[in-house]
Amino acid sequence: MNSGFGLPTLRGWWQKLVAPLDWPLMMITGLLVLLAFGVMASASPERINAQLANMAVALVVMRVLAQIPPQRLMHLAVPVYLLGVLLLIGVALFGDISKGARRWLNLGFMRIQPSELMKIAMPLLLAWFFQKREAMPRMADYAIAAVMLLVPVALIARQPDLGTAILVLAAGFYVIFFAGLSWKIMIGMVVAGIAAAPLAWNLLHDYQRHRILTLIDPEKDPLGKGFHIIQSTIAIGSGGILGKGWRSGTQAQLEFIPERHTDFIFAVFSEEFGLFGNLILLILYALLIGRGLMIAANAATLFSRLLAGAVTMIFFTYAFVNMGMVSGILPVVGVPLPLVSYGGTALVTLFVGIGILMSIHGNRMLVQK
Amino acid sequence: MEFKNPQEELERFRSRLAFAGGFVLFCFALLFVRFVWLQIVQHDYYQTRAEDNRISLVPIVPNRGLIVDRNGAVLARNYSAYTLEITPSRAGNLEQTIDGLAAIIEIEAKDRRRFKKLMDESKSFETLPIRTRLSDEEVAKFIAHRYRFPGVEIKARLFRQYPGGAFASHILGYIGRVTDADLEKIEEKEQDANYRGTEHFGKTGLEQRYEFDLHGVSGHEQVEVDAGGRAVRTLSRSAPVAGNQLTLTVDVELQRIAEQAFGDRRGAMVAIEPSTGGILAMVSVPNYDPNLFVDGIDTQSWRELNESAQKPMVNRALNGAYPPGSTFKPFMALAALTLGKRRPEQAIADPGGFNFGGHFFRDDKKGGHGMVDMYKSIVVSCDTYYYMLANDMGIDNIATFMGSLGFGQRTGIDIEGESKGVLPSQQWKRERFKKPEQQKWYAGETISIGIGQGYNAYTPIQLAQATATIANQGVMFRPHLVKYVTDTRSGEKRMIEPEPLRRLDLKPEHLEVIKNAMVGVNREGTGARAFAGAGYVAAGKTGTAQVFSYKGAEHKTETMQAHLRDHALFIAFAPADEPKIALAVLVENGGFGAQAAAPIARQVLDYYLLGKKPKEPAPADEDAVEGDAE
Incomplete structure (x- = not known):
């Protein structure tokens, strides 16, 4: 598009589209999503297209909410x-x-x-x-x-x-x-x-008790209820400092990790990218949460503050519970890794949260101090 | 209630946000510590566990060695076939899995029974065949549905095959799945590593005796496996070395003719090359089909084989102990000459029996044979001569001499589980019985020992070995079935050397007397009808063993009428002046030796010496005159 006639219209349209968005939040989310597709390509390449579709829906929802x-x-x-x-x-x-x-x-x-x-x-x-x-x-x-x-x-x-x-x-x-x-x-x-x-x-329920008991000693039942945790900790531990490399995790590629595209995708990531990758992931989540708390701190009304603070902490809860259970310090409770695990519903929910944060940020206190 | 200061409220909210932020950092730090623990401190441990998950060392079972006869005819070989195998520990619900498989591939009730038996005998992580010998079509069908059956796989395996079926089964034996008892033997030989992937083990016959020669050296393959246990790719491989080949002393054609000669009668025959101890043929009929055991025999067939009144699983040549009857007489005569108890020309008057301690031991010929010297005593099989001789010699002299000929001892043939038989003596009786009055040897008991009755009980192979020893001028060899073992890797042949067990101190002129008399048997005596018109000179002796029961005999008399008939025996060697073959034939309940056993010996000798193949089993000669039925 180099015609002098169409360009301003297009630019105007684009500016209108992105106006309600918060760029730091977009950046951090973008990096997490990029990373998510990288892991998905290793854990379950056949689901990439479906997850792209989920992502498109989630982005539209986010954009809509950002404007409300x-x-x-x-x-x-x-x-x-x-x-x-x-x-x-x-x-x-x-x-x-x-x-x-x-x-x-x-x-x-x-x-x-x-x-x-x-x-x-x-x-x-x-x-x-x-x-x-x-x-x-x-x-x-x-x-x-x-x-x-x-x-x-x-x-x-x-x-x-x-x-x-x-x-x-x-x-x-x-x-x-x-x-x-x-x-x-x-x-x-x-x-x-x-x-x-x-x-x-x-x-x-019995299955809930089992999960807690399994957490305490997964080796008791290595082929039964302990299997998930044992295999995911093996994956994480064998990843070492730098990991085994993208698509080279033996635990992941040979299907030892159960539910490796959903709740246990962190084990795949951790095996292939090691402690270094984990640190980057933790930093990205910390940045996301930090930005969210900052938005909450500057929100205009009590409603906005409380909502922004709670939504931000939901991200934390997702991330902590998921990584905690996959690495064996929390019981297996079926919580996805936010923005990374496969699945449309959770993704839409999370982007609703991001959209809300953006909306609150767009309507923040205009007069500071 | 006071109104809150908004600025104060905001500060308070922000302090809570700060607290939440601190909490987040604390939790993330906790996670990080956990990651450091797993990925740095415990890394080596988890690395090993991941490798253990991933890499599996799969043994490659070597081809089992072939067994061929002296001319290279194959008696045992291997063929490759696909099997459908289940690992029970990985298969989930077994019934459902098998039912599901049955919908795709034909699985018979017999297969299920066999699988169940294998399950009971094995550990759940072993893989067990549910179907063997799949067709290519069946393999394709299964592979299309493979994803539905975790823990089920197709394997290409080598199977043992005995192309002759039941032929020579008592020589070859069979293989079956490795049992705990077999594992002990493997450990004893320190072959554990070599047998890791091996599922079969020789159970009887040569398969058992030469197991560690036939097995070969296992190779192994390092494979990467997925969580379902399926191999993804091979990382490294070392090739197995096939088992060594056994070349037998046995002549397949001779063996076949001998087996056929028995027709549907029960019995045994052992033919030995006197100058080496090599076994030319060893028959025990009825046979069984060793192929039945290869895939694992099902309970029902096993019971049928074991409970059959015909006892096909018993190797009569090695484990049947029979009174030798009159075939004992040449050995008695040789003992008399060697011990100086008789001279050849010394004759006795036979009144038709022998009176000892008030009991009259009858000769079978009423009125007796008249004047009988040693030659005549063998040719006409005169009992009275041997009653007297036994009485003169005494039981312990007989036992010592017969022991030196191998009677009552294991011959040392290269098949396991051989029976000793019974060589009666005073000592034997003391050890055999518990009550003092039974332990005593009565002089009267010695009398019938002289004609091969009484407590005497020997295996056909002992009889054949003693015959071969006479034929070989008193040099006794250890009978053996394997001529040499060929090393697969080097091609070297390890000879099973002819092994003289002992050289008996026998005078050639004494042996000449015995041989001459045995030639007389086939020329003018009890074997003359069977050997009429033979194109060679064969030495022989007929025998008829009364079937009777006493405690300790291996063969108990059955109550059935047919089983009360006498056993027919015949020993022979030929050509008499330069013996190439010595044999012993036993036909259970065959009647007179001349009737049932001698014609079999004739067919065997005709083939071996002249190459004559008979058209049908040896006819029983109902008109044969038997001079020796005690």
């Missing part, structure tokens, strides 16, 4: 949350069962997983709630917030889907934490939590 002002998002908080809870109840009553869990709802034209919606709906609702009570947050408000949080978490945990339940619980908790819940109460809850652990143990 936080005030309009706030209006969506209550309806989206109620819809989410209704759908979760629907799942509990009419959901499809697959792999022993009831997670999907068949709407006739498509199957949806309502628990995924909750990851965004939860912080949205709680941020809205604290915004409404901005003037005088009292103890009672925290209690109400806790109830609004625990109802969907309980519904999700019952499906059972421990990974998503933990993410939703964390997302809600971050809002409450940023809203200023007193340290005393939090410490008290931790103590109470430890005391209630034996009780909780009894409420867990």
Whole structure:
């Protein structure tokens, strides 16, 4: 395009398109996505095209959300949350069962997983709630917030889907934490939590208990429930400092790593790129989170602050839980590696979060100090 | 309730953000420490485990050595075939897997039974065949569905094959899957490494005795395997060395003629080359088909073979112990000459029996044979002569002399599990029985020992060996089936040297008397009808062993009528002046030796000396006169 006539129009159109985007966030996300496709090409090259399609959808969603002002998002908080809870109840009553869990709802034209919606709906609702009570947050408000949080978490945990339940619980908790819940109460809850652990143990499903037991000693059952963790730690450990090289990881290429394109993709990455690669990945996530926290710090309203802080910390939770479980220090709970693991739903959810962060950044406090 | 200061609130929020940021960094540091632990501190350990996962050392089983007869005719060989194999530990639900396979490839009930038996005998990580000898079409069908069956694979394997079927099975023996007992032998020989991939082991016969020659040296292949255990590529390979070849002293044609000569009768025959001890033919009929054992025999067939009244699994030539009957007489006569108890021309008057301690031991010829010297005693098979002789010699003299001829001892043939038989003596009786009154040897018991009855029980190979020793002027060889072993790598032949076990102190003129009398048997005596018109001079002796039961005999009398008939025996060597072959024939419940056993010997000698091939099994000569039925 070198015609003097078309160029300004095209440039104008492009500028309009990218205006709401936050460039530091775009850069970091871009690097992570690049890295993700590199690993995918090694772990599961046949899924590259499908993941590219997922990526395109996710980018469109991000761009759309980046343009929606936080005030309009706030209006969506209550309806989206109620819809989410209704759908979760629907799942509990009419959901499809697959792999022993009831997670999907068949709407006739498509199957949806309502628990995924909750990851965004939860912080949205709680941020809205604290915004409404901005003037005088009292103890009672925290209690109400806790109830609004625990109802969907309980519904999700019952499906059972421990990974998503933990993410939703964390997302809600971050809002409450940023809203200023007193340290005393939090410490008290931790103590109470430890005391209630034996009780909780009894409420867990067998497979959930197995996962925890396997974490403690995976070698006990090397071909059964310990297999995932053993093989992924072997992959990571054998990677060494610089890794075995792209597409040269024996654990990955010879299929010793289970679910190597989804939850365990980190093992593939770590085997092929070693400690050096891990460090780069950690830095990229730290930058992403840092940028998100910075956006939160400069957000204009309490709603924006809480939402931005919680959404950012969701990224952290994803990353930490996934890398922790794959490297064998956390139980296997089925949480993908954010932006890297294969799968459309999680990717869209994450880009919704990035879009929200961009929108909040675009509407930040214009007057500083 | 006070209103909050917005600026203060913002500061508080930002401090919480800072705390969250610190928490994030702390958690990431924790992860980093974990990565350092795994990827630096523990790297070597995980590196090794990854390599163990990836690399598998697969042994390559060598081709088993061939077994050929003295002229190179193949008796045992190998062929390559595809097998469908399951590793139970990797296959998940076995029933489902097998049912799934059965939908693609034909799997019979027999295959399932055999697989189940193999399962019971093996460890779950071993791979076991569910079907053998797949056609190319079946292989293609399976490969198309392979992804559905983890832990199932096609393997190209070599199978042992005995082209003659049941022919000569008691010589060859068979191979079967390695058992714990076999593993002990392997460990004893320090062959563990060499047998790592080996699934078969010689169980009987030459396959057993020469196992470590036939096996060869395993090669191995370093292969990269995926998580499903399938080989992805080969990293390195060392070739196996095929097992050594056995060349036998046996002549396949002679063996065939001998086996056919028995028809459907039960019995055994051993033919030895007297000057070397090499076995020319060794028959034990009925035979069994060793091919049945190669893929692993199923329980039902195994039971049928073992429970058959015909006892096809028993090698009668080595493990059947029979009273020698009158075939014992030439050896008794030789003992008498050697010990100075009789001179050849010394004659006795035969009144038709011998009275000892109030018991009359009858000769089978009423009224007796008249005056009988040593020659006549053998030719007409006079019992009275030997009753008297036994009485004169005493049991221990007989035992010592017969022992020197190899009776009652293992011959040392190169097949394992040979029986000793029973060489009766005072000492034997003391050791054999528990009650004091049974332990005592009674002089009356010596009498029937003289005609090869009583406690006497010898294997056909002992009889053949003793015959060959006489034919070979008292030089006794260890009978052997293998002539030489050819080393596959160097092509060198390791001779199984003719091994003189001992040289008996026998006088040539004494041997001449015995040989002359045995020639007389076939010229004018009990063997004359069988050997009428033979184009060579054969020395022989008929024998008929009464079937009777006493404790300790290897062969118990069956209650069936046919099983009460006498065993027919015949020993022979020819040509008499320069013996090339010596043999012993036994036909179980065949009746008189001259009737059933001598015609078989005639066919064998006719072929070996003249190349004459008989058209049909040796006819039983119902009119043969038997002079020696005690």
